[in-house]
Amino acid sequence: MSRAVIYEKFGGPEVLDLRDVPEPHAGRGEVRVRVSAFGLNAMDALLASTPEVATRFGRTLPSGFGYDFAGVVDEVGDGVSAYAVGERVYGGALGRAAADFVVVQTPADALFRTPDGISDVVAGTIPVAGLTAAAALSAIGLHPGDTVLVGGAAGGVGVFAVQLAALAGATVIGTAAESTFGFLRELGAQPVSYGAGLADRVRALAPGGVTAATDLFGTETVEAALALGVAPERISTIAAGPNPPGGARATGGTDARPADLDTITEAIRAGRLTVPITTFGIEQIRDAVTVQAGRHVHGKIVITL
Known part of the structure; x- marks a missing residue:
């Protein structure tokens, strides 16, 4: 037997149960990963609490939990050479992802080698938060000399966006609670x-003006940027x-570029990008999910096994 987080009804953290389940094995074209860490994302809790969102993503009850994971390949199925x-x-x-073992199909599922110098705990934060931040910045064509407003800058996606924007040569203004x-x-x-x-x-902080913005929380930053x-x-x-406000x-x-993962992992390895983790x-x-739902996490929450 192995363990997995399962929920049989929609709801908050109280519906999540850690259960013994049959141990999965890699079939043809699949690999099994022994999970050592998985990163929480806001979407995980949304899928578990909101039937409409679950339906949109093809999830039915009972369901497992989580998306991001990191670990070690411990079984390789027939036909897999990569x-x-x-x-x-x-x-x-x-x-x-929230399980002792994850079986993934290659190359259909998202699976990447973890570079030397990056721990599993850090690697387990990259797929959603890192790539979402990269896509958000890519969409606005960020370049050196920009002054960019980042909404929700202290959250899981925000910590990547702030640092990637700074590495691109932009001046970064980030919205957050004063405690952060x-x-x-x-x-x-x-x-x-x-x-x-x-x-x-923001106008007082940047008298020369703001040239770009990304909103990682809702629409407040979008509306402020339009007003600016x-x-x-x-x-x-x-x-x-x-259909965001104002066009x-x-x-x-999913809009991230293939090279974005290399940019992120190389920056982490070089010490130019850090991922604050609880x-x-x-x-x-x-x-953990209760803390995540509070929206006051500095960086990412990672579950270790």
């Missing part, structure tokens, strides 16, 4: 409080649905 037992890997498996201002400054952003009057506060005169094609959002660009991790054991899955 991976070998013992290789460190990370990737995504919708509704299956010191944290954001360490990441290379000028912090600004979210809420009513955001555009005025940012062109709609230079505003992106990951959380406003397919801003909706985007997500860890929980898998037995604490409900506590």
